[in-house]
Amino acid sequence: MFKFLTYLKLKNKNWERLSPNSRINIFQQIENFEAKRQGREPMKVIEKNFEDNMQGLCDKKSGKIYLSIGFFKKKYMQFWGLTVLFHEGRHAFQQEEVFENEKPNIFSKVYKWRKNLQGYVHYNDKEKFSYYAMQDVERDANKYALKRLIKLRFWLKNEKGFFETIKSKQDELDSQVHIAKKELGPLYKLKVKLRNKKERDK
Numbered sequence: 001m002f003k004f005l006t007y008l009k010l011k012n013k014n015w016e017r018l019s020p021n022s023r024i025n026i027f028q029q030i031e032n033f034e035a036k037r038q039g040r041e042p043m044k045v046i047e048k049n050f051e052d053n054m055q056g057l058c059d060k061k062s063g064k065i066y067l068s069i070g071f072f073k074k075k076y077m078q079f080w081g082l083t084v085l086f087h088e089g090r091h092a093f094q095q096e097e098v099f100e101n102e103k104p105n106i107f108s109k110v111y112k113w114r115k116n117l118q119g120y121v122h123y124n125d126k127e128k129f130s131y132y133a134m135q136d137v138e139r140d141a142n143k144y145a146l147k148r149l150i151k152l153r154f155w156l157k158n159e160k161g162f163f164e165t166i167k168s169k170q171d172e173l174d175s176q177v178h179i180a181k182k183e184l185g186p187l188y189k190l191k192v193k194l195r196n197k198k199e200r201d202k
Helices: 004-010 020-038 078-101 109-116 129-133 136-151 164-183 188-200
Strands: 045-048 056-059 066-067
Touching: 004 020, 004 078, 020 045, 020 078, 056 078, 056 136, 066 078, 078 109, 078 136, 078 164, 109 136, 129 136, 129 164, 136 164, 164 188
Parallel strands: 045 066
Antiparallel strands: 056 066
16 A cells, blocks of 8 residues: 555545544554554554543553544644654654663663663653653654654645644744753753653662
């Protein structure tokens, strides 16, 4: 099957004709493409009604990616849903790379991911946002999601909501740096790593 035929179904006029289940199937096809591209096992895409502000979750142990139900029901939300799918799929890739590489090079991304995952800081009301958002695995997943979305501009550039989503994602990345400097100061990168180490040492 030609990949572009799947991506074309994300166009607003085509998306609006699809049922929620059909929309989930489109996301599943894209996840399958991503998994093959990354050389990993595909995850099962499942809709979920999150009670908090979460938009997605990668549960590598169960082989599932949970995405907010709103992405499949609300207008023009398929593009933001796609960034979350790319983000969570990247987490699946990160974890697989860490698991398969017993002794990664200390200068490699995989080494940084391993250290990060060993002391991963979950976001909650008691934790400063920057300790979560500025972690290596989160920044990498966010940047990857933006990069993958931009790659689809040839097929989706004329769609309402597409470039708005790209701008929102870039603004999110930029604002996270601004927030980190405000919350943690100019040495925010070092403080994030020290926070990860503290979590690892527990």
